[in-house]
Amino acid sequence: MEIRFGHSPQETKAMSTEQLRENYLVQDLMQADKLTLVYSHYDRLIVGGVKPVGKTVLLKNEEELKSDFFLQRRELGVINVGGRGLITVDGEKYSLDKKDCLYVGRGAKKVNFSSSAKKDPAVFYILSAPAHQVYPTTKYTKEQAAPVTLGDITTSNKRTIYKYIHEEGIQSCQLVMGLTVLETGSVWNSVPPHTHTRRTEIYFYFDLPEEQRLFHMMGEPQQTRHIIMKNNEAVISPPWSMHFGCGTSNYGFIWGMAGENKQYTDMDPAPVPTLL
Numbered sequence: 018m019e020i021r022f023g024h025s026p027q028e029t030k031a032m033s034t035e036q037l038r039e040n041y042l043v044q045d046l047m048q049a050d051k052l053t054l055v056y057s058h059y060d061r062l063i064v065g066g067v068k069p070v071g072k073t074v075l076l077k078n079e080e081e082l083k084s085d086f087f088l089q090r091r092e093l094g095v096i097n098v099g100g101r102g103l104i105t106v107d108g109e110k111y112s113l114d115k116k117d118c119l120y121v122g123r124g125a126k127k128v129n130f131s132s133s134a135k136k137d138p139a140v141f142y143i144l145s146a147p148a149h150q151v152y153p154t155t156k157y158t159k160e161q162a163a164p165v166t167l168g169d170i171t172t173s174n175k176r177t178i179y180k181y182i183h184e185e186g187i188q189s190c191q192l193v194m195g196l197t198v199l200e201t202g203s204v205w206n207s208v209p210p211h212t213h214t215r216r217t218e219i220y221f222y223f224d225l226p227e228e229q230r231l232f233h234m235m236g237e238p239q240q241t242r243h244i245i246m247k248n249n250e251a252v253i254s255p256p257w258s259m260h261f262g263c264g265t266s267n268y269g270f271i272w273g274m275a276g277e278n279k280q281y282t283d284m285d286p287a288p289v290p291t292l293l
């Protein structure tokens with residue numbers, strides 16, 4: 018498993034394009050029949066992905082965890098952004114259509130991922146955080162995620178937000194997870210921008226056409242940087258960083274967090290006119 022340590026705002030300020038990408042961008046997440054995991058020391062979030070095509074892929078233990086099995090001291094959230102997939106948790110089977118979410122509680126010993134059809138494989142995005150208590154393994158469809166529409170076409174940010182794992186949804190220790198889909202013609206996400214030093218956040222962009230790119234904004238509000246991203250890539254947003262972006266077309270993205278609280282609304286706004 019790749020390990021990434023944290024960086025301060027001061028260090029980040031001096032980073033080149035290459036250094037920003039090395040430290041914050043997570044590429045090649047969705048490989049065929051191979052689970053990819055990156056351990057970030059920001060809130061000890063593990064971000065990962067797998068596209069099962071011909072095989073069933075096991076969530077195997079990682080030696081860096083020094084545990085008996087992957088979820089011995091952790092919880093896990095999974096959202097499918099591909100064709101219908103199957104997740105088995107200690108013998109219990111869960112079928113996940115596109116945009117369905119499964120929370121797996123601490124203590125689950127055997128978790129594996131497969132696709133219903135080889136020609137339309139599942140694309141599973143995974144996020145895991147340390148956990149101190151067992152909450153039940155729970156599935157939500159996108160309809161159960163209480164979708165809300167926000168933004169406006171006149172500011173190119175009309176979008177629907179689906180919340181799955183949060184204070185009023187699926188219960189967890191510290192993991193919060195959901196996704197946002199932008200309407201045709203809307204390209205800006207998460208405006209007005211914000212920070213929340215109480216939580217780390219990771220964004221994963223999906224349904225971005227091959228020839229299009231996403232300009233992900235990061236940094237402190239008066240020290241902004243950007244990272245140019247492709248479809249199915251993730252980006253780590255340290256607690257001190259803003260996270261918003263603009264695409265050359267519309268797209269969707271999964272947001273996930275861990276830290277002090279699970280309050281979706283706990284954000285410190287960084288109003289657009291104050292940005293530098």
Ligand SMILES: O=C[C@H](O)[C@@H](O)CC(=O)C(=O)O
Nearest residue numbers: 176178197206207208218272
């Ligand atoms: O802390 C919350 C997150 O940054 C996102 O949920 C924001 C988002 O999905 C949006 O405004 O579209």
Ligand SMILES: [Zn+2]
Nearest residue numbers: 211213218260
């Ligand atoms: Zn946020």
